[in-house]
Amino acid sequence: MQRKATLFAALLMLLGLTISPPQACRAADEDPLQDFCVALNANDQQITINGLLCKPAAEVKANDFASQQLRNPGMFSAKLGSAVNLASATTFGALNTQGLSIARIDFKPKGVNPPHVHPRATEVLFLAQGTLVVGFVSTAPENRLFFKTIHAGDLFVFPRGLPHFQFNPSESKPAFAIAALNSQNPGVSQLAVALFASNPPLPEEVLEITLGVGDEELHRLIRSVQEVSM
Structure with a gap:
């Protein structure tokens, strides 16, 4: 009898998980409802929606799914020695509704991407060149710092919403990384700012x-x- 009760309780738990609202377990943008939704004049839209308006499918071309935005670094901060070039739905329309952004991050020697958070995205960073010291801090009460020195070819994950940083410790060599974020609009807030x-x-x-x-x-x-x- 006890075994049957335990099995019944397990079944109820499983059923609860399967019928729970998707929002309860989601950690990224909503799934698209069509094959694609290339953003229409992303910078000129006059109405506010949760996403961006779609270009008519008949007007979408192969070129809409390609971008050269990350060929070059972003604008370097003279004080920080780093540059972030983020391709998101507003700059690369094909990302609209895909739940994805991608960034190029360049570091001069001793350059730093200072502590910041992405409120809507987890970030996975791929170091393409150089060496970086990277880390993030967990939430209270531990406020634990997880940090590591990574090298070209390595990956590091920064969990969603947690303060994190990257620093190039070299005094003579630059570093270059690519970061993928699971939101078309991850947002960013530098803690000091x-x-x-x-x-x-x-x-x-x-x-x-x-x-x-x-x-x-x-x-x-x-x-x-x-x-x-x-």
Whole structure:
């Protein structure tokens, strides 16, 4: 009798998993409802929807599925020594509804992609050239740092929504990586910029209490982050 009850409970659990709303277990964008949905004038749309309008299928050409965007680096930050060039649905229309973005990240010697989060995507990074120190921090209460030095040909995963970074430790050699993210619009928030260069600014008293610093030190931090983010 006990064995039958255990089996019945297991069946109920399995049934619950199979009929649970998809949103309860999804961690990426919704599945497309058609073969493709090449974004229509992504930068000129006047209405807001969860995604981008589709180009009429009859007007879609093979060229719509190709892009040269990642042939070259993005714009380097003079202070950080890194450049991110992100191909997402807004810059590469064929990615619309596909739940995918891809980025090229270039690093000068001692260049850093500072701690940041992608609220809507997990990231897997492939290091094509050079060496990087990479890592992420788990959520509270552990706030555990997972970091590792990786080399050309290696992969590293940054879980969705967790603060992470990449740093080129070499003093003479550049590094180059490709990152895939499972959202057509992963979003990005640099932690230092969010704290010290938001618009409008966070209340200074909140920052002083949180960080345990005075006016002078807080203003120095704000100036430093603003200079880096310009």
